[in-house]
Amino acid sequence: MSFRIRAARLDDLQALYEMAKLTGGGFTNLPADRPSLKAKLEQSDTAFARTVDELDDERFVMVLENIDTKQVRGTCQLFTKVGQQWPFYSYRMSTLTQYSDELDRTFRAEMLSLVTDLEGSSEVGGLFLHPNERAGGLGLLLARSRYLFIAQHRARFADQVLAELRGIIDDAGDSPFWDGIGGKFFGMSFDEADMFNALHGNQFIADLMPKNPIYTAMLDEDARNVIGRPHVSGRAAMRMLENEGFVFENYVDIFDGGPTMVARTDNVKSIAGAERAKLIDRLDDSTAETAHKALIATGKLRDFRCAYAMVAKTDDGVMLDDDAIDTLDIESGAELLMIGR
Template structure:
């Protein structure tokens, strides 16, 4: 059985192995045990109410209970940019006009921005390639929305998610080569890694403060602005089905798009509901798959089921109830995995 729960210190070795498989571009999952251990500790401190707002975050793991192994991770940051600036580019326009010369030119530009300071952020989604089946990826991603639906007061009004931008099979980013490389004098992988482990001061010290004219960049760089890495397209589609949209902001390193939404407008917030558990020997399998969570803040557990449910009750087997840590008569939160067609 697959279970999503909060990360614990016992998961460190498994998460370290996953970090090694994630490749270049997933900056929030560096293969560094000290940093990963601190990330787990931060989750535990957040759950215990011992973390300052700027340090609050949740790291979830997907565990295969038969293998007793963590095979995926996903996370939410509560409020970004409160201790160090949160940078991205805003894709905007500048108009150059001269009546005397009868010239009117609209040019696309990149403005260095801190507009998302204080927003909550979805991040660190990675699933072991061997387990990219049986809807595991959707489960791991979407369970964060169900958690936010249950505990909205723990988050900010706006939610963002930075999508991995395009890089080739050798990890080279056309956008970085055309722009960032000239200011940082390091390769894309190094800059991305330093940013991911929190060493972001160099961004403020070295990035150009003036608008960058997109038309002056090489064609290869222009074409990848706001483009999602091919391996990240399925994850981006999942977020879009939950209500997030591109609003004109991109990453400063690889120009990957930032998706955003108001938390109150998310599908999980609008459509999830709470119902009571019925524990039964066998459960007739339905045609709809549901995310099911126990809504227990500190001991959060979630599973994916195909049980026949209604708004009043959800039948669970003994094994499913034990996985969630619930008993008959207790409540769980329920959301269809996919959007229901009307």
């Protein structure tokens, strides 16, 4: 079977809705709500249609398509400039150190402060792969295709990029972090607050959340233990982000306490290492032996496509295997962007 990443279309709504029902909650960018998903696809459609090559507040939705069955089996999103429609809130973890002469002791208190430090950054998010397809490197294809999209449209993205990882959620769908902080101020369950945020934005956080720092020592142990930890299903995603150069700088999600990873856009491995080349021919018996596996992207905006390929370099360009050429729907002379797997 052959898979490719392509721009999402409005007629992908049903496929996205079916996948959203499989997320298990905590996926703000992929809520199991048709009107919300439709609105996101419409925003993406507008972004793909805008040809001005400059930074603005946009959302791009892409999907993983099985080209043999035409089924959509995964999705990912890119946000060019967060915090424009409503504030982009995070908790920043910090430490206050104090010394007592009388006790001759040093005390260190960890605190969570509500901040908008990351406002204006770009974001890669909304990544979900159908449970039946979690093999063969398709998650890696989804994740890294976003960086090739950024490289292909660099002027439309900020100089810093972030990724939010889902935090710890128990088998009942509850978040210990939310129960320890947000739930005490909002009178809402985690699921209710998460869905409200997905549908209406997080301005209600600014309206109701206390602005003073929260001392973590005042939280119960369950809430403290999950701060900055990814959901078990997100550990591999965290490793992939770290491999790309993202780091955890003590920012956590205000709902579930999951870690927010950040990187300088031009330093992201798959952006900095992306090479431009031209397709000159298909692999033959003499060149197949020297070929290596890579991610190949071609086209811009609505025409953007990305897939795995076997690649052999020559002085004049590159040669690809037949399956990749068919999957990407390209011909000799096509301009390509590639990064080794």
